Amino acid sequence: MRRLIGSIALIFSCVMIAVPSYGVEHVMSLDGVCQKLFVQKYDWTKWCKNRVVNSVTDNGDVGFTFVSSNPNISSTVTFDGRGPDQVKPSPDSVIQPVRRIIFSIAGMGIKPKEERAVGSCRFANPYKGKMTIQCSAQTHDGHFEAVFQTNGQPPDEIVP
Numbered sequence: 800m801r802r803l804i805g806s807i808a809l810i811f812s813c814v815m816i817a818v819p820s821y822g823v824e825h826v827m828s829l830d831g832v833c834q835k836l837f838v839q840k841y842d843w844t845k846w847c848k849n850r851v852v853n854s855v856t857d858n859g860d861v862g863f864t865f866v867s868s869n870p871n872i873s874s875t876v877t878f879d880g881r882g883p884d885q886v887k888p889s890p891d892s893v894i895q896p897v898r899r900i901i902f903s904i905a906g907m908g909i910k911p912k913e914e915r916a917v918g919s920c921r922f923a924n925p926y927k928g929k930m931t932i933q934c935s936a937q938t939h940d941g942h943f944e945a946v947f948q949t950n951g952q953p954p955d956e957i958v959p
Contacts, residue, residue: 822857827954829853829925829932834948836865838874838902839941843867851932851947853925853954859883861895863920863934865945872906876943878920878934891924897936900943914938925954 833847846867854862854877862879878897886894897918903911918936929951935944 823854823958824857825855825956826958827853827925827956829947829949829954830952831929831947831949833865833867833945835944835946836867836876837942837944838867838876838904839943843874847945851945852957855882861885862901863895863922863932863945865947872904874904875902875911876945877901878916878918878936878943878945880920891927893922895920895922897934900936900938902943914940916943918943925949 829851830849831851832849833844833851836843836847846869848866848868850866852864854860854864856862859882860879861882862877864875864877867874877900878895879899879901880896881898882895884896884898886896888894897916897920899913900916901911901913903909916936916938918934920932920934922932923930930949932945932947932949934946936942
């Protein structure tokens, strides 16, 4: 339980960094398996945490935040887009355009940074069992990609 609370606190603080100028309307975390995490040219998959956070701000931004860490370095990556721009191919699946990447790499001296991006996140209804979140985006500085398979349990509501 202590580890769970620590993970939630770490991820929530990363989300707060990712959305500093807007109010957070809703935040939930999903447990599962991080299958892939690329930050620019770096493969962070083996250090990716098995929890992802979905946040919605009061201005309509929707983000997925992935965290990875090893003993020397940690990173957070948020794939961020506008909720109103979402496309729903079916009632329970969504394509979220990504318009910016917000990331930081602690231990390498890279402070939180926001970059314009072109890409998308694809996901399904987290309340209907296992689903995959697939995000991919290109920025001026490189490629970002994440694939996360949920465990099928309902999300943990952090901020209702």
